[in-house]
Amino acid sequence: DQQVKQNSPSLSVQEGRISILNCDYTNSMFDYFLWYKKYPAEGPTFLISISSIKDKNEDGRFTVFLNKSAKHLSLHIVPSQPGDSAVYFCAATDSGSGGSNYKLTFGKGTLLTVNP
């Protein structure tokens, strides 16, 4: 049972445009969400997170939106750059605290390709 779903395996965007990566979850106990970026043969790198008490969190070109009623979150990257090309994983946890010692449930990832 996939508790975190990323239904788009890939996304292709033109440089300078907006990239929107989507993620849905089924476990209503999840209250902290993270996005990770991963290059081939490397471990995931943390990008941005959001707690369930918020509906938006912004960090530079990256913004994450959370819609709790729909159990949906999205990552917006604007403007997109070729260096953003990577696999993006959505992850969730039910720790509540947002501290580091929690277990993450990951989606399958979305391969983003930003074309020059």
Add this chain to the structure above:
Amino acid sequence: GAVVSQHPSWVICKSGTSVKIECRSLDFQATTMFWYRQFPKQSLMLMATSNEGSKATYEQGVEKDKFLINHASLTLSTLTVTSAHPEDSSFYICSAGDNNSPLHFGNGTRLTVT
């Protein structure tokens, strides 16, 4: 920032042998580390939670006698794949945190069992 180092980055072994993978937190102490496995085009699946000084907690379906985890110090956890078989071939990744930031991941270990 916090760095997690994983070694080796890749390993090829023969069926029936054992392989040890190390995960180190380089500039912080990690009482808890996590071991994940990723199959091609799949998500990272949590295998077990490694607790310093105590037994690891395994996720459902993960054989603890096959995947031995040792967390003997606050900066080192090891995963040993015992009697490896071709179906154990996968990408293994560890993660750790310092309570002040989200989890940091190692660069992973590509295991190929022939």
